[in-house]
Amino acid sequence: MMVNCCGLLTNRKEPVPLKSIEVQLEVKDHVTTVVSTLNYENKEDKPLEAVFVFPLPGDAAVCHFSAQIGQTHIVAEVKEKQQAREEYDDALSSGQQAFLLEESDQSPDIFSLSVGSLPPGESASIRLEYVTELAVQADDGLRFCLPAVLNPRYHPQGSEGPSVQVTSVPASLVPYSLSFSARVSSPRPISKVESNCSLEPLQYLNADQTQATVKLAAGHKFDRDVELLIYYKDAHQPTAVVEAGQASAKPGSLMGDPVVMVSLYPEFPQDVMSSLASCGEFVFLMDRSGSMRSPMNDSTRQETRISSARDTLLLLLKSLPMGCYFNIYSFGSQFEYIFPTSVEYSEKTMEEALKKVKNMEANLGGTEILLPLKHIYSQSCIPKQPRQLFIFTDGEVGNTKEVTDLVKMNAATHRCFSFGIGEGASSALINGMAKEGGGHAQFITGTDRMQPKVMQSLRFALQPAVEDISVSWDLPKGVSSTILSPPITAMFQGQRSLIYAQLTGQTSEATDGCVTVKYSLAGHPSQNQLHFNLKPAEDTGLTVHRLAARTVIRSLESEERTHRGQQDEEVKKKVVELSVQSGVSSSFTAFIAVNKDDGKAVQGPLVRRNIPTPFCGRPLMFRACRSLQQSLMSRAYSAPMPMAMDCSPPILMGMMGGSAPKSIRREKRSVGSSSYSPVVTHEAASPPPRKDPLLQLVSLQKASGCWLLDAHLAAALGKTSEEVEKAKPASVNSEVWASILALIWLHGFKMDAKEEWELLTLKAASWIKAQNAPCVSECVEAGNTLLGCSVKKEDLGL
Template sequence: MPPFPPCCGLIIVASRQPVPLQGILVDVQVKGFVADVSATLKYKNKEEKAVEAVFVFPMDEDSAVYSFEATIEGKKIIAELQEKEKAHKTYDEAISRGEQAFLLEEDDSSADVFSCSVGNLPPGKEAEVTLKYVRELPVEADGAVRFVLPAILNPRYTPQDHDVSITATRPQVPIGEIPYTLSLNAQFQSVYGIARIESNCNITPLEYTDSDKTGAKVSLAEGHKFERDVELLAYYMDVNKPSVIVEAGLGCTNTAQDSEPSPTGSIMAESMAMLNFYPSFPAGQEQSNCGELIFLVDPSGSMECSMNSEPNAPQRIQSAKETLVLLLKSLPLGCFFNIYGFGSHFEAFFPESVEYTQQSMEAAVKKVNEMDANFGGTEILQPLKKIYQTAGRADHPRQLFVFTDGEVGNTKQVINEVHKNAQKHRCFTFGIGEGASTSLIKGMARAGGGTFEFITGKDRMQPKVLRALKCSLQPTVKDVSLTWTLPPNVEAIVLSKVPTSIFQGQKAIVYAQLKGKVENEGEVCLQYKYKDEMIKNNLRFPLNVQNEERSTIHRLAAKALISELEQSTESDSEEVKKKILETSLQSGVVSNRTAYVGVNKDTKTRVEGPPLRRDVPAPAFMMMSNQYRGSGAYQMMSCSAPLPRMGGRPAGSLPLAKMGAKPPGLALRKKGGRPQELIESFSAPPPQPPPPVPVKPPLLIRLIALQNADGSWNLTPEFSDVLGISESDIKTQNPEQNIEVSVWVTVLAVIWLYTNSLDQREEWELLEGKAVSWVKAKAGPSLGKFVRAGNELLKSSIDMKVFDL
């Protein structure tokens, strides 16, 4: 069934007539591993009355929003960053006076959702709103530097007794009916040279702007509809080099938003360093067979959605199930494991973690194959508490793997729960599908000392999950520290927490403020204990201060500090709140305690009476199964009652009936007041689609499903079907009839993997390691004979080194 994303545009609730968003213009400047983005939204009010346009949209939670301005009736208004309650008051008072005003703020419950309000837009008038932000860019496993402009904002399910997420109340329109386009221009710079740029969307041919290929630009093809996330993958000639960037402080100069100079000692006044480490471990280290691995899987109703908007895209739940089977086949003998499914309730496969054996693996695989997206809403907090309440096992460090599309409304509570139990485990997270909450996925992993991955577009889930499993099986790194060697009278103050978990091949970023006269050279050393060895990563660098007009590194450092404070266990203390507010106001970076507000005090035509509220939704993948038709979070609807605003605005909040229970009718409920019925449905539910036609899994998935827990394969009709060779021929060609046939079959399986799926080796590398270890122990000196006979039968030429020969 096709998804039904809403458009980003002004929606007239009463008449169902959209006021078109004229267009979105985005300019992206990428320098190395940092993006500076300017996004302009153009609106026109085609009604006969003044409107208040409210736009709720997704942002990556690492984004540091540092500028907000609007142009209305030919006048540019630069917004001021204020304490959030003060900003609300400034905005509301301007609206009541009939003046044009606008407001930009971060959602209180999740740092990856923002709201923009443009008030008193006169009839027939146009408005432009521009926001600017900077963010770090991740490096994918294949070396791609990844930039994403998010479009999808899925409704966030909120548990009972919590205010409903602002994302859950937006009107929506089907894909194909979005009337506006997105224009995006991107420029890339890298001292390492740019090999190519790829995208999930149609882009113009790569154009180099420098003869040495250190600069390049691309644009989205003309007429692009903003119905899905836009992803750009830049491949540099080299990405895994450590580096230090030192940016000059503003000192007595002004920030982009402030009228006063930066005071001495403020976060913007001193020089700032951004350190990029690529830690490495000694070669040849074996992975651990110990560990308690717990897989927390989301089979809630939203997992029924497709992975992307492409025709015939697989369901999220199907991809998750295939990945779980692959994980179960890849676990090492001797570990313990369990699997939890969660939604509006949760269930565990076993009463407690069980040892990984053939019997426990078969039982788990059977349960995985029976899973369906029928668990209601996404309530992750309760199963997390249950897992943390369960005693761990001595000598088996706990590793938690979380698979979800991230559609939860109580993000900060969930992250706090992981943080409180960080000493007991490591947490690895996977955001499935477009629109997964970056705040939830990244926040849980950071709080739990693990890694995070996002599986979007045509990404395969399996290689990303297997990379995380390999990280989890690496021995735990201890005693991580950072030491500096700097010129006299120069002091380094680390603003972002030094990473407590370090993994092979994973970049680690640290921000530090440098106080004093920065000159000559400096050195920094990241050291940690790996097993019994103390490893040092030294980075010597010239203290060449860069004068950057936009203060990019300072704003990224401020965002890192703000995020760390907001996610700390003391985030509710007055001292931490004061520090967040102070850092935000000094740097101009939005936090959950501040908001940008601007007022046009020279409004030419003042508005009499309150403006009409018009909500501007962002696209979201929707599903309309019976499981969700009773849920306010996932129905496609609109309403005439006022919708909630962020930051405790006076419009009230929306409690949501618990998933699984039948609510007495959808209602907006003001605190202390009676429910107001939602009086109008924006879109009637479509008829149920016919059941999907069963599709035979790929040969690789079928072969993996046949492997035993010890790494071996048995000769079965299913195995011979995968190889395309009869059972009798396989038996006849066995070069050692006196050795159990499973040895011969396992050798054939390994050779088949190398011959037919070498490009997917990252997915089967761990289970191949088990197979080779098993076959070496069983075949003894006859192993070479098995390999030569296998190559002949499968018409292959696999090197003997594959089997350590």
């Protein structure tokens, strides 16, 4: 029996080998190369094996791994995973220093780094390099996130629990420091760089402001994700970058030929964009696991993730169009739904749903997302009501690949919009679900409000679906293209689509090429075109090639999981070949480095140590117990079993224990955590926060879009019932008057939150116009006088 108090262990009795982390970013337009250096020192009197488990962005392509020990520099090679593990174990058995870096079998955004046989008193510097695309935010900023936090991942009952011990300490006791700097360059001027952490001022390197550097202010504690938002002027210009192949690679291979990366931002006709859909089946899937009790951020501790999610559901339900269908599911260790099947949206069904939403608490245990998804997909689709799935989760899921594969299998029947809430949400899960489901992903961290981002996604969901998407190339004679990206399945107004293609052959003639994307929008054929120069850009390294290789590797891995069986080995072989050729990590390969120069065997038994890692947010009091029974061959070996604490604050993961014999190390490699039964003690309940005036007004709106003239509305507007009644023009209906007042109040006092209420006011304006009410202008004038505003009738959509 073992009791483990995660989040409260300081583990100070164990000297810690990780001293510092240095991170350098090289951002070029919308892709970045990230170089991380981890500096270790063994202060013990015994040789050490340190294991560090850490998150990376889910779309990252790890492309370099090396170690410096004293005067010796060793560069790791990419090898088939099993072979790499055996070489690592062989090296340790014979007393050699070795390093192993591998991706988790469960989730492509978790890596484990084993630093083996570090002699007493010795230092080691590990350099890790990866490339990744930067995601486009709702406000056109490009987002880079350096995860400091890896929430414990919940593994469903019966799944294989990977063996990593979760250990965390308060941020003030984390014994290593972080330095972080970025160099940004772009064809367009850089307008600003923002962060959730304190930055030193942006330094421009040239007069046209297309190059700049920025770094974290001194004294940063690595107690939260470091988020960088980069803004360019004219961000929506389509671009193409052609990168020369690797001189040493074979012509005709992916690494030997030039590769082009095309970035497109489709612009749709205004008349199509202004007519939002009035149909659809909207299914909302809400995480109610224990960790959703965590505060949204440090500054507003009263607002928890679950309370913010409840407010968001209120806005969503009020913004749905009449004539659509909807349902709300919630999940933890089990799942619940409000209606057995999706129901037509009406005043009655909306009120019934809101009553249930009001009582939603984060009390359903773990994060088991697979079962509710399977249940949703098993429901028949409603004819002429395209299914739109909105998934809200703090992303603490261990079976990421299973979940994204399930979304992919059902991609033909729905669009999937995903929201990662809070620090440490798995980027592989959130981006993966949206990518496979032809939707859009959003991350809500720091002081972000959930509502604007979710309402932007609802706007996307109400946009007509883009159909029949095709990409064609017009290239000079003698040059041909092979598209490396999976087919584009979804396009949204103003959202970026990236296409990678390999260019084969040469020409002495024209140096220009053209790519055309054709599609059908609301039944009308449309197209976007981009002309580009075929001459390779100078000094791009192999960033584009590596991202293209990563794209192909991810597609092949997904194919291998979908078609387990005969072609399984064939696909796996292709992945290993491309991974080794491109030097980019995959789920079937690992980076292995062995120091063969020294000749001296490291003496003494090997001790395994974990790297304590920070938790964020206030320490919650909780405890969990899990019985541990392991019978092991050859000699006694104790390794603590993983603990997935879904009720915990977010934490990184480390690993500790004795050294395992080679025969059982095989089973000890995967990364993640297992299922659990939490016992939670809450802090004393604080008084309920005062209702936000905006949400108070919104909560009074009817499903049809109108408001009723009553004491609740008057109070929300800050007036008495008598004042509101007295100001009403005599000839006008009281619901029309009430609705116009609500619109004036929103436009007059809440313009800063316009993206949150815009859809529900469009609905209200349509309802008012449908009443053919007389004296609308007179009502607007009287409403402005009553509320002390000066809003024009046309601004209200009337």
